[in-house]
Amino acid sequence: MPPDRLLPDRQPAYMSSWIYIFGALTLAALVVIIASGVLLSLKGPAWWHVTSVGHFFNSIHLWSVELFFFFMVIHLWGKFWMAAWRGGRSRTWMSGAITFLIAVSAAFTGYVSQQNFDAQWIATQGKDGLNSIGVGAFFNVLNFGQMYSYHVLLLPLVVVGLTAAHVLLVRRHGIVPPLPLPGVTAEDLKPVPTPGNGGAPVS
Amino acid sequence: MSRRLSNRELNAEAARPWRGRYKPYDLLKELCIAIAVVATLTLALTILFSSPDEKPSTIAQWSRQMPNDFLTTAVAELDGSSDTATYGPPYNHNGDGQHLAFIHLQQWLGVSHPINTAQDFVFAPLASVPNDPALQSAIAAYQAAPAKTQAAWTNAYTTGLTKATSGAGGSVRLPAGTYGPVSTMMSALLADAQSGGLDGNLLTSSQFFQTDYTRPLLFMADGGLLAARAQAQHLLGTQWGMMNETGSYPGQVWLWLYTYWYQVNPIANSANADIIVFAIMALLSLGLILVPFIPGIRDIPRWVPIYRLIWRDHYREARAAPLPRPPVPHPPAGAAP
Numbered sequence: 001m002p003p004d005r006l007l008p009d010r011q012p013a014y015m016s017s018w019i020y021i022f023g024a025l026t027l028a029a030l031v032v033i034i035a036s037g038v039l040l041s042l043k044g045p046a047w048w049h050v051t052s053v054g055h056f057f058n059s060i061h062l063w064s065v066e067l068f069f070f071f072m073v074i075h076l077w078g079k080f081w082m083a084a085w086r087g088g089r090s091r092t093w094m095s096g097a098i099t100f101l102i103a104v105s106a107a108f109t110g111y112v113s114q115q116n117f118d119a120q121w122i123a124t125q126g127k128d129g130l131n132s133i134g135v136g137a138f139f140n141v142l143n144f145g146q147m148y149s150y151h152v153l154l155l156p157l158v159v160v161g162l163t164a165a166h167v168l169l170v171r172r173h174g175i176v177p178p179l180p181l182p183g184v185t186a187e188d189l190k191p192v193p194t195p196g197n198g199g200a201p202v203s
Numbered sequence: 204m205s206r207r208l209s210n211r212e213l214n215a216e217a218a219r220p221w222r223g224r225y226k227p228y229d230l231l232k233e234l235c236i237a238i239a240v241v242a243t244l245t246l247a248l249t250i251l252f253s254s255p256d257e258k259p260s261t262i263a264q265w266s267r268q269m270p271n272d273f274l275t276t277a278v279a280e281l282d283g284s285s286d287t288a289t290y291g292p293p294y295n296h297n298g299d300g301q302h303l304a305f306i307h308l309q310q311w312l313g314v315s316h317p318i319n320t321a322q323d324f325v326f327a328p329l330a331s332v333p334n335d336p337a338l339q340s341a342i343a344a345y346q347a348a349p350a351k352t353q354a355a356w357t358n359a360y361t362t363g364l365t366k367a368t369s370g371a372g373g374s375v376r377l378p379a380g381t382y383g384p385v386s387t388m389m390s391a392l393l394a395d396a397q398s399g400g401l402d403g404n405l406l407t408s409s410q411f412f413q414t415d416y417t418r419p420l421l422f423m424a425d426g427g428l429l430a431a432r433a434q435a436q437h438l439l440g441t442q443w444g445m446m447n448e449t450g451s452y453p454g455q456v457w458l459w460l461y462t463y464w465y466q467v468n469p470i471a472n473s474a475n476a477d478i479i480v481f482a483i484m485a486l487l488s489l490g491l492i493l494v495p496f497i498p499g500i501r502d503i504p505r506w507v508p509i510y511r512l513i514w515r516d517h518y519r520e521a522r523a524a525p526l527p528r529p530p531v532p533h534p535p536a537g538a539a540p
Contacts, residue, residue, distance in 0.1 A: 007231065012226075013225060013520070014223070014516070016226065017515075025241060027234060028234065029241045029245075049256060059254040062452075063252070066453055066456075081509040082513060083501065085495035087219075090495035093495050098492060104458070114256075116255075117259050118448055120259050121445065124420055128477045129480065131301075132308070132309055132475070133308045133478060134292075136315075137292070137313060137315040140293075140415070143414065146415075179505060181521075
């Protein structure tokens, strides 16, 4: 992708709406999640239970996750009401929706890796759903080691990879233009010949 | 009369290069500001609310606080009537598991974490109790007895527990009854649990380093301590369950739709509630991913004019100065005119 497409220095003027902020805010929350998660993982899973500094970074991690989902859900609804999949942008929508679903799984593995009562309860309750569809056979929420691996490495890799793909798709296809108002007809949008192209329509 | 734009025409229009006004844009600057805003917000929330950290329960704590409940659970593990003992896959073959019509995923994936509750939760921990010939004789007597006799002992013991009284130091006094060796075994298991030995016994196996808490968690979940704590913290399934978090924290609010189905009859009372809820959520998730291709759903944004609010500045400008119609695309190089 050419640099001017990856990091454009101009965007269509209709992008001035407040709803466009939430994509960037979601990305920013992901950055804070990863930064606080890296700090927590450097000291190991028990650190935050026994030190106030660890507890502080755990709180940063928790609230950045809450904000991440808050921003992402608004971003997702915003894109829905904009019908943002128009004009060959369906893969952008799909990559965003899949990222949301994988992020839910990543957060779940975080909750069962906390090594406290919440983790005990959520794991013992959550196992029944996963066991009922056979997933429990290879994804055991009662196995702290397995859940921790999923939470600090495997699922974050998938979320970051999907997010990168999503952002690249946004840059490649550009942001979706506004929907035509109800009064606009097919005739209004019909291309017109211009002196430069000889007026030859291309089918 | 002019007709409404079709989806194909809308798509073609949205794929064309923008013909209107542009404004300067700096993606990196926007991202840096966003990170600063989110970091500040996160810091403020952290300072104001911190994060919950309720200490985990242990079997030692459970057996000291609720010795009767511990013994009731332990004897159910011994006679094979506990939730874990009758669970089915992936822990054992003693239950069918859940299914949806002809789909038996739980059975098809098989027993991957085998658990024999009598052996793993009772006999194996008791075998590690040292210097107690009376206990070893009781275990031998129980194991040598016919199944009918074993059942009579455990049933009598379970009934006895309903009339038991609590003694000093977390002990339990049962009325006189024909408990056979079960009474000796259960007393030893209670003492082992209260000393903290059972926590270790259930966690360790053939390896020194352990991260798998399947057995101690299943044993504890069969009892009443976790549920009692969960109820006090509004975490039961009937209280919208695991989407909540201890204390007054938001928890996993994004699971609200998943948890919602457990509150709806007949799903709430179904023996196959989990697989039904997962099937519904799988369909809805697929629907979310495929929104651009689902007629009706993909048209909702056109019918509900929220987009007019989102792009109100653009429409105001467009009314004042309409966009030019798009030019006919250039023919490909070398094409015949």
